[in-house]
Amino acid sequence: MRQEAPDGYNLGYTQAVKTAVSLPDELFRAAEATAHRLRVSRSELYAKAIAEYLKQQQDDAITERLNAVYSRCPAKLDSGLHVAQLKSLEKDAW
Numbered sequence: 862m863r864q865e866a867p868d869g870y871n872l873g874y875t876q877a878v879k880t881a882v883s884l885p886d887e888l889f890r891a892a893e894a895t896a897h898r899l900r901v902s903r904s905e906l907y908a909k910a911i912a913e914y915l916k917q918q919q920d921d922a923i924t925e926r927l928n929a930v931y932s933r934c935p936a937k938l939d940s941g942l943h944v945a946q947l948k949s950l951e952k953d954a955w
Contacts, residue, residue, distance in 0.1 A: 882907075 896906040
């Protein structure tokens with residue numbers, strides 16, 4: 862449930878930190894239109910967008926770490942299985 866001040870201001874996004882950011886005009890207008898369409902405040906839209914961006918960065922970092930771990934020891938694949946995999950790829954129309 863959202864907390865609201867007597868004037869109706871949503872306190873849910875002001876309890877921690879307020880900040881000012883500079884955006885290109887076109888990006889600001891697109892964000893305004895999106896917030897209006899979604900019926901959320903600009904602060905809520907920005908918070909959700911930043912959270913999603915940070916989640917993607919975390920996911921990318923995990924992938925990078927896994928790639929680093931698995932690249933240290935090359936996988937050994939049975940040659941017969943390798944040939945079978947290559948043949949199955951030839952059948953697919955990319």
